[in-house]
Amino acid sequence: MTDISAPRPSITPATPFVSTAFHEPQPAPVSTRGPILWARQHLFGSVPQVLLTLFGIWLVYVTVPPLIKFFLIDAVWTGTNRDACLAEKLGRPVGACWPFIWAKLDQLIYGFYPASERWRVNVVYWLGALLLLPLLIQSLPYKRLNAIAFFGVYPVVAFVLLTGGNLDLQRFVLGWLGVDFSTIGGAQGLRIGFWVDYVLSTVLLTAIAYGISRFLAGPEGGRSAAQTTLSVLGVLAMVLLAVDIDTGLPQVETRLWGGLLVTLVIAVTGITVSLPFGILLALGRRSKLPLVKWLCIIFIEFWRGVPLITVLFFATYMLPLFLPGRFTIDGLLRALVGVALFASAYMAEVVRGGLQAIPKGQYEGAMAVGLRSGLMMRLVVLPQALKLVIPGIVNNFIGLFKDTTLVLIVSIFDLLGSMRAAFTDPNWASPTTLFTGFGFAGIIYFVFCFGMSRYSMALEKRLDRAQRH
CATH class of the missing domain: 1.10.3720.10 (MetI-like)
Incomplete structure (x- = not known):
């Protein structure tokens, strides 16, 4: 038997340990991050997903390689006529005939x-791209001026460049009324007819703009509608004059x-x-x-x-x-x-x-x-x-x-x-x-x-x- 009167050994209390540095974060398991996680969630997460993934791989296999072969590998890149794109002339399979496109x-x-006038089309293309790209980029400033230039000024400039301007305004309103001032006084009648039609056109379009602005402004927005109408009146006056100015450019129908x-x-x-x-x-x-x-x-x-x-x-x-x-x-x-x-x-x-x-x-x-x-x-x-x-x-x-x-x-x-x-x-x-x-x-x-x-x-x-x- 154990002698209970014997002295017991002393127990030293444990010294607490506190780390002075943070543990470095450990990377997540490979199966729960990166491409493997994306593939498990979107491609192989269930039986229907596996079947759709296999079908997609088969579809890419039967469509993409033949397209690459036709448009790139077997394509013809130089030539002056149809003989460059005939298999019997080249002695090999022929794909896309790119000389036809050139x-x-x-x-x-x-x-x-x-x-001789295609430079005008090129100017319209480049001007549109130069005005549109800054409008699409959020970080660039002066968005309001850019929008005014693209939606307000650019259409008028493009119209004048592409058509040559010199729009016959006498047919805009007077044509509907059946009035022809040229039969009254020749060249003088044409000038009178232009200014009469110019005033009538401006008044007509301004009345339409006033009705729209008054509708949007509501019953209490008469002042704002009037301000909008005056602005539209000034813009329309400049636009109608711009499209009728003789720019010297040849007319292109x-x-x-x-x-x-x-x-x-x-x-x-x-x-x-x-x-x-x-x-x-x-x-x-x-x-x-x-x-x-x-x-x-x-x-x-x-x-x-x-x-x-x-x-x-x-x-x-x-x-x-x-x-x-x-x-x-x-x-x-x-x-x-x-x-x-x-x-x-x-x-x-x-x-x-x-x-x-x-x-x-x-x-x-x-x-x-x-x-x-x-x-x-x-x-x-x-x-x-x-x-x-x-x-x-x-x-x-x-x-x-x-x-x-x-x-x-x-x-x-x-x-x-x-x-x-x-x-x-x-x-x-x-x-x-x-x-x-x-x-x-x-x-x-x-x-x-x-x-x-x-x-x-x-x-x-x-x-x-x-x-x-």
């Missing part, structure tokens, strides 16, 4: 625009335009016009004034219920039959108006969806701080609504850009129309010419559409910072 490049870019020039003119005009008009139509459809509301509803539903090709056919072939007297409208201008109105109706529904998504508390908060209806809509509601529908807006823009190919049916040669016209040249008839041309056109359309898509995604991320958790 030979027809001017036609694809300018259409039948006179060669729009029937000579074609290729990428027509595609960009139609797309840019439709995009820049459809957004503001779509906003006005969306606001009008939500108006409490029955006349305004039903007019907007009828307009939107009519244009949404008619195919675009029908609009182009009517504007090209039917509208001239209803014009009075000697009044005429340029064929490309008729197509531009039809496309712009068609796109505006679709844009109105996109914007209306954004307006309906705004909570009622935003309206109440704006009214609580004393904002009038016009300011409430412009400063509080519309910015939030437009931010919510950025994907829908850009989707309309991309669809409109691709729909420009429909103008070929009414004998307006856009990029695709000029390409199809180039196919008729017997000097470049080869088995691969057709595929090369359509592939080149597809690349151009993809670059523009993909660029709009990526910019809209970047814009969404930048504007959605307040919603991130």
Whole structure:
């Protein structure tokens, strides 16, 4: 037995240890970070994902290598005629016939625009790019002046350069009235007719601008509407004078335009016009004034219920039959108006969806701080609504850009129309010419559409910072 009377050994209490340095953070396991984590979450997370991943790999395998082989490896890069793209002449498989594209490049870019005047088109291209790029880059200053230059000054400069200016204003309003001052006093009558039509045109457009601004300003915004109208009056006066000044440039009819020039003119005009008009139509459809509301509803539903090709056919072939007297409208201008109105109706529904998504508390908060209806809509509601529908807006823009190919049916040669016209040249008839041309056109359309898509995604991320958790 143990002697309990024996002395027990002493126990030394443990000395506490406190580290004077922090432990270095350890990397996460390989399976929970980096490419492996992304692959597990997006490619191999479940059986359906595995099947879709395998299908995607197979699809890439059967499509990408043949395209690379056709457009790059087996492609012909130099030559002067169809013999350079014939397999029996080269003794090997022949892919894309790129010499055909180089030979027809001017036609694809300018259409039948006179060669001696193509510098004007180049100036329009470069000026548009120089004004647009700073507008898209957020960090650059002077955005307001840049926007005024791009949306206000640039269209007038582009119009004067491309057409030569010297617009016959006497046919703008007086043509509708059937009045011809040239029969009254020759050259003196023409000058009188110009100033009469100039005043009538300015008054007419200013009245339209006053009605729109008064509608947006609300019942208490008479002063702001008057200020807006005076500003519009001054701008319209300068614009109408600018497009009628004799610049000394030779006149180039729009029937000579074609290729990428027509595609960009139609797309840019439709995009820049459809957004503001779509906003006005969306606001009008939500108006409490029955006349305004039903007019907007009828307009939107009519244009949404008619195919675009029908609009182009009517504007090209039917509208001239209803014009009075000697009044005429340029064929490309008729197509531009039809496309712009068609796109505006679709844009109105996109914007209306954004307006309906705004909570009622935003309206109440704006009214609580004393904002009038016009300011409430412009400063509080519309910015939030437009931010919510950025994907829908850009989707309309991309669809409109691709729909420009429909103008070929009414004998307006856009990029695709000029390409199809180039196919008729017997000097470049080869088995691969057709595929090369359509592939080149597809690349151009993809670059523009993909660029709009990526910019809209970047814009969404930048504007959605307040919603991130």
